Amino acid sequence: MRTENQKINLPILESKRISLFIKREDRIHPFISGNKYRKLKYNTQKAISEKVDTLLTFGGAYSNHIAATACAAQENGLQSVGIIRGEELAFKWRDNPTLATAAGMGMKLKFVPRSIYKNKHTAEFSAYLKSEYNNFYLLPEGGTNDLAVKGCEEILTGGDKDFDIICSSVGTGGTIAGIINATEPEQKVFGFPALKGGFLKEDIRKFVNKDNWELQTDYHFGGYAKVSVELIDFINDFKRSTQVPLDPVYTAKMLFGILDMVNKDSFEPGTKILAIHTGGLQGITGMNSKLKKKNLPLINL
Numbered sequence: 001m002r003t004e005n006q007k008i009n010l011p012i013l014e015s016k017r018i019s020l021f022i023k024r025e026d027r028i029h030p031f032i033s034g035n036k037y038r039k040l041k042y043n044t045q046k047a048i049s050e051k052v053d054t055l056l057t058f059g060g061a062y063s064n065h066i067a068a069t070a071c072a073a074q075e076n077g078l079q080s081v082g083i084i085r086g087e088e089l090a091f092k093w094r095d096n097p098t099l100a101t102a103a104g105m106g107m108k109l110k111f112v113p114r115s116i117y118k119n120k121h122t123a124e125f126s127a128y129l130k131s132e133y134n135n136f137y138l139l140p141e142g143g144t145n146d147l148a149v150k151g152c153e154e155i156l157t158g159g160d161k162d163f164d165i166i167c168s169s170v171g172t173g174g175t176i177a178g179i180i181n182a183t184e185p186e187q188k189v190f191g192f193p194a195l196k197g198g199f200l201k202e203d204i205r206k207f208v209n210k211d212n213w214e215l216q217t218d219y220h221f222g223g224y225a226k227v228s229v230e231l232i233d234f235i236n237d238f239k240r241s242t243q244v245p246l247d248p249v250y251t252a253k254m255l256f257g258i259l260d261m262v263n264k265d266s267f268e269p270g271t272k273i274l275a276i277h278t279g280g281l282q283g284i285t286g287m288n289s290k291l292k293k294k295n296l297p298l299i300n301l
């Protein structure tokens with residue numbers, strides 16, 4: 001599947017002579033955000049070929065991966081189970097748009113305390129899952145594995161070879177790994193981590209055999225799913241001037257970073273940049289309900 005590249009027109013880009021396009025992977029599917037769709041494609045095929053009837057995975061309350069897994073399972077006639085971080089959600093998941101929609105698509109939700117969730121990869125917890133749900137195909141939190149990376153190698157297509165720099169948001173690193181594998185040696189890939197921490201580089205290296213990439217680590221805004229008024233204003237301004245909606249957890253931080261780097265003359269005049277819009281728009285409603293409680297400005301839908 002091929003998604004279109006949209007040219008972004010902004011005064012700052014024109015004055016610095018930088019060309020910026022956004023690959024609209026957010027439009028790949030009305031509910032499965034771009035990269036999660038790519039990451040699930042070959043995993044779902046494998047589950048079906050192994051005659052497994054259930055996809056089982058893990059995630060937090062607003063997880064794009066949980067939403068996408070529920071949807072992919074339903075579309076492929078599979079069951080799904082979501083192991084959700086936070087016991088307290090057992091009583092209020094109906095008010096959470098991500099979880100309510102996932103449940104509406106048939107996902108069985110199992111809420112576990114954070115202390116247990118942290119140990120979800122222990123033999124003990126695996127044994128519990130086996131006894132409870134027997135025949136399932138396990139997807140890791142965030143969905144990254146070999147087949148997920150393979151799916152993300154299909155994000156770039158032939159026409160994208162003209163770009164000098166490809167930019168992607170980074171969570172677990174699976175998406176950028178697929179992108180790196182699909183680049184030409186003279187292209188460069190910039191990753192914008194949406195969370196703090198230095199472990200990502202090693203995670204990415206496991207899946208790639210090129211070194212034409214680097215991480216821009218100054219744009220996490222305090223950590224995973226952390227936002228500021230500045231970031232919210234940026235999302236609303238960006239949508240007003242380009243018609244492109246951004247999600248607050250991933251793609252907004254990347255675009256903020258790209259434009260900040262343009263402003264600081266980090267790119268040579270004439271550079272052609274392609275930024276991947278990995279989706280995540282389903283999470284805006286949930287983020288807005290958190291912002292409302294804190295009396296902060298909301299993201300315009």
Ligand SMILES: *Cc1c(COP(=O)(O)O)cnc(C)c1O
Pocket residue numbers: 033035036064065142144169170171172173174175176247250251278279280281
């Ligand atoms: C999950 C996600 C990412 C990060 O993908 P990884 O493969 O985990 O690095 C980026 N953008 C969006 C919108 C996502 O949902």
